[in-house]
Amino acid sequence: MNVLLVLAAILFLLMVLIGGRKGARSFIALILNFGVLFFTILFMTDPNADPIILTLIASALISCITLFFINEVNLKTKAAFLSTIITIVILLLFILIVADKSMIQGFGKEEIEEISMFSMYLGVDFVKVGASMIIMSTIGAITDVAIAVASPMREIFFHNPTISRKALFNSGLSIGRDILGTNTNTLFFAFFGGYIGLFLWLKELSYSVGEIVNSKVFSVEIITILCAGIGIALIIPITSWITAFFLVGTRGKNESI
Template structure:
């Protein structure tokens, strides 16, 4: 919510007001919380996608080499990340572009300048969402690799004890 208030992206942008002008907006909803929720949900989606993309191959590496050491498994997790990071960046970009293609065409038809587009509330909100998802991805990579390596090796150690 702090981000949405400081970025002033709560509520609706000019582009959305025209479509919503026939509706009453006095429904007792805090639109800054809705904006924050949208950012959180998109970030969680990106984080989940990356986490699964890391854990599945790490488990396969472990299954094919059950005597692998934790550090080697962790390093393998980072090797996997190098391959998937580019595709996840493309996914974020194309998700934005695909979701807002009509709006971008509208900006073009109305001859918005680059400055007007960048300063629009709708564009700023989406950029903040992409930025937060990118930060989430960058943070989840080492965390997922470490937790998964720790879990798989710990599981092996427990099975050898019993």
């Protein structure tokens, strides 16, 4: 517990020193987002609750905190928020199909031994829970890409207010292409960094490469990475189009951007 408090204090000090007031708000937003996730998981244990509805509500709240609380309410955060919600809805429908067809819901045999003493009759649809888990794992990356595209597009428009909507859209796509590779690699290495212990354990159990690839614990994470990558790829053109539409629409109207 002491280590957690010390690390949190170091993170807070660094964020304030480097980011100032925005850094402090970012730290508070981190705590608020944790609270949203905690209560979402808590409500998911209710058999009468729909995990998909809870996920959409949680995603909207996390996006609001991340975008509006940290960066305030302006045109670029509104565009990023709308883009995030549209992408999440599209991705969620896709993930529901993938989760159902790939049968990744529930626990793998490597995990079941530790929880075998508990009852598995929870009355919860684990297909929906699996889809919700993937969305929760990708919401941060999707929101990050949305604001990373919308913010420089706003600067481009500010310095070149006569730019056409098509040219501004193409600029957003160009910015997004630079972000796409790095964010996808971040997700990939975050998975492998967090699962080195699992790979060592599977190696000690003499799992072959084929058994590792087809194990549920491995498949879930790979599918999560691939779905997150799809979400990142989707949100780039969506954010570019919405931001270009909003920005060019303010031309001559004296609206704050």
